[in-house]
Amino acid sequence: MAKVITGPAPIQCPHNGTGIIVSRQPPPLLTIAGMPALVALDAIGVTISGCTLPKPCTKTVTVLPAGIAIKLQVQGKPVLLANASGATDNGSWSVVPPVQTKLDAI
Ligand SMILES: [Zn+2]
Secondary structure, three states: OEEEOEOOEEEEOOOOOEEEEOOOOOOOOOEEOOEEEOEHHHHOOOEOEOOOOOOOOOEEOOOOHHHEEEEEEEOOEEEEEOOOEEEEOOOEEEEOOOOOOOOEEO
8 A cells, every 4th residue: 555645745856856746626625634635637747847957857747557546536536646656758757755644545
């Protein structure tokens, strides 16, 4: 099992780029300790800044299946997990720990 991740959640690319995943879903949201659980869709199209590549990462493009809950959904959308990672437009991204530790999902 993996932890469900809440927003805002910092992410990074391997080249010093950073971004923040925030919830873009309409209420009501699943909240954990007052923070909204993120869904996989929230992690796509997130702006990345500060990447040091000549052609820098500027946004997230995909989420790998390992970072998406199989069963737990909010409004029919699978939630994002703390081990989430994926591709950017010129590399990869991953979640920066630490994250909330209260709710697990499979
Ligand atoms: Zn990068």
